[in-house]
Amino acid sequence: MKIVSFYSPNFNRKKRSKNLIKIIVIHYTGMQSERESMIRLSNPKFKVSSHFLINQNGKVFRLVQDNRIAWHAGKSCWERYKNLNKNSIGIELVNKGHRFGYTNYKKKQISSLIKICKSLIKKYKIKKKNVVGHSDIAPLRKIDPGEKFPWKKLADDRIGIWHHCKPNLLRKYRNIKILEKKDKIKFIKNLNKIGYCFSNKKKSFFIKIVEAFQRRYRKELINGLLDKECLIIAQNLTNKL
Numbered sequence: 370m371k372i373v374s375f376y377s378p379n380f381n382r383k384k385r386s387k388n389l390i391k392i393i394v395i396h397y398t399g400m401q402s403e404r405e406s407m408i409r410l411s412n413p414k415f416k417v418s419s420h421f422l423i424n425q426n427g428k429v430f431r432l433v434q435d436n437r438i439a440w441h442a443g444k445s446c447w448e449r450y451k452n453l454n455k456n457s458i459g460i461e462l463v464n465k466g467h468r469f470g471y472t473n474y475k476k477k478q479i480s481s482l483i484k485i486c487k488s489l490i491k492k493y494k495i496k497k498k499n500v501v502g503h504s505d506i507a508p509l510r511k512i513d514p515g516e517k518f519p520w521k522k523l524a525d526d527r528i529g530i531w532h533h534c535k536p537n538l539l540r541k542y543r544n545i546k547i548l549e550k551k552d553k554i555k556f557i558k559n560l561n562k563i564g565y566c567f568s569n570k571k572k573s574f575f576i577k578i579v580e581a582f583q584r585r586y587r588k589e590l591i592n593g594l595l596d597k598e599c600l601i602i603a604q605n606l607t608n609k610l
């Protein structure tokens with residue numbers, strides 16, 4: 370696959386070893402234009418970057434080498450990893466995002482992403498559940514790549530995880546309140562098993578994690594409220610982990 374070099378100076382000078390790479394983090398650029406995103410991701414003033422950027426035509430740019438730590442994740446947590454820059458590969462998808470007119474991801478863009486992910490997964494032996502969105506690892510601060518991101522399509526290609534519940538059966542449990550505390554505890558346990566970090570016990574934090582979960586696995590209703598549908602999805606996701 371053709372990858373075009375577009376150098377960004379925004380990475381740690383010290384090289385990292387291959388076995389530190391455990392996670393792929395997917396982002397959207399969230400800016401008005403592709404040009405603006407590229408300027409930002411390569412300007413030392415902004416101190417942000419990623420390893421790859423994929424534009425809407427599916428053209429792939431390489432900004433930072435894999436053996437360098439790029440600056441894309443920020444304060445974040447997944448499994449036992451904290452501040453994931455050092456353990457991850459960051460991939461930015463050009464999309465205006467929620468602030469400037471969020472649009473569907475383009476077919477060509479996703480097919481390039483799938484190709485890159487496949488090669489990274491093979492090269493670094495990345496676990497299926499460790500292909501994540503920025504919102505999964507930083508739910509308090511981030512909502513990218515957002516609910517339009519086709520996680521199911523990626524999972525069909527064995528990238529990232531997805532559930533095996535039937536949508537029309539699931540639908541019946543939407544908005545059905547969870548009354549028992551043990552169900553909430555079960556949900557938290559399942560999310561922990563997937564990789565989500567519950568770093569604090571505040572109610573507002575719980576709401577944000579539920580939102581992140583819904584944005585990825587139940588995009589039809591993102592309200593931060595734990596309901597029976599979410600509970601069933603989380604249980605199903607962890608069955609095979």
Ligand SMILES: [Zn+2]
Nearest residue numbers: 396397503513
């Ligand atoms: Zn991001």
